[in-house]
Amino acid sequence: MVPPMPESSSPLSRLLELSHQLGREDRRVAILGEGNTSTRLGADTFMVKASGSNLGSLSEAGVTECRFDPLLAMLKETRLSDEEIDERLLGARVSASARKPSTEAIFHAYLLTLPGVEFVGHTHPVAVNQILCSRHARLFARNRLFPDEIVCCGAESVFVPYTDPGLRLARALRAAVVAFVRRTGRPPRVILLENHGFIALGPSPESVLATTLMGVKAAEIFVGAAAAAGRPRFLTPANVARIAGRPDEHYRQKVLGL
Numbered sequence: 224m225v226p227p228m229p230e231s232s233s234p235l236s237r238l239l240e241l242s243h244q245l246g247r248e249d250r251r252v253a254i255l256g257e258g259n260t261s262t263r264l265g266a267d268t269f270m271v272k273a274s275g276s277n278l279g280s281l282s283e284a285g286v287t288e289c290r291f292d293p294l295l296a297m298l299k300e301t302r303l304s305d306e307e308i309d310e311r312l313l314g315a316r317v318s319a320s321a322r323k324p325s326t327e328a329i330f331h332a333y334l335l336t337l338p339g340v341e342f343v344g345h346t347h348p349v350a351v352n353q354i355l356c357s358r359h360a361r362l363f364a365r366n367r368l369f370p371d372e373i374v375c376c377g378a379e380s381v382f383v384p385y386t387d388p389g390l391r392l393a394r395a396l397r398a399a400v401v402a403f404v405r406r407t408g409r410p411p412r413v414i415l416l417e418n419h420g421f422i423a424l425g426p427s428p429e430s431v432l433a434t435t436l437m438g439v440k441a442a443e444i445f446v447g448a449a450a451a452a453g454r455p456r457f458l459t460p461a462n463v464a465r466i467a468g469r470p471d472e473h474y475r476q477k478v479l480g481l
């Protein structure tokens with residue numbers, strides 16, 4: 224399913240391979256300029272898809288290296304105009320000749336600071352969005368249907384109510400992740416954006432692709448189960464806890480800076 228992406232290959236080639244996999248038309252998770260991917264390069268910088276590039280045919284020219292600090296600093300500012308946000312995005316580039324990073328680079332920067340997160344993949348899957356564009360969105364985020372969904376997508380997903388994409392979304396997303404970790408003590412694997420899309424985070428391109436594909440499968444099963452018999456029958460909290468193991472207190476402390 225997932226072609227080998229040896230750790231010895233460069234971060235750029237692993238990011239491009241992940242992007243090509245997510246951008247395959249038959250997967251129906253991103254078309255045209257939809258979605259974006261990123262990976263951390265070190266303590267100071269990361270690579271993210273440039274604005275308007277296509278995931279399925281992404282090349283080196285469609286990827287921009289950015290510094291974390293200027294983008295993370297934006298999360299603390301509430302009064303930036305759209306023009307100022309664009310200037311900050313351009314100013315975060317390591318090379319002035321690189322293309323403008325995606326406006327979602329702000330949330331990528333934040334997510335890549337979480338412990339254990341090396342790759343992020345954001346998509347707009349048809350199967351998932353048919354639920355996220357319905358009143359069942361939160362129900363889908365909070366519950367689990369089958370064991371492998373827990374293995375790949377975690378015991379629960381972070382849910383972010385619809386927010387204007389860009390800086391506002393990045394700020395809402397960070398608040399939702401912090402609240403999730405405080406409540407569950409677990410690292411999120413999946414973040415669901417109401418009326419928008421799906422984010423998978425993980426230590427490798429393979430994990431991000433696997434989480435995305437399993438999230439799509441869970442969404443298809445959710446819709447099928449609901450069509451067959453109304454509200455799907457979810458795994459019980461005890462079933463979920465048995466598969467997911469105990470909450471990781473250490474993780475909570477790390478993310479919350481305790």
Ligand SMILES: [Zn+2]
Nearest residue numbers: 258345419420
């Ligand atoms: Zn999006």
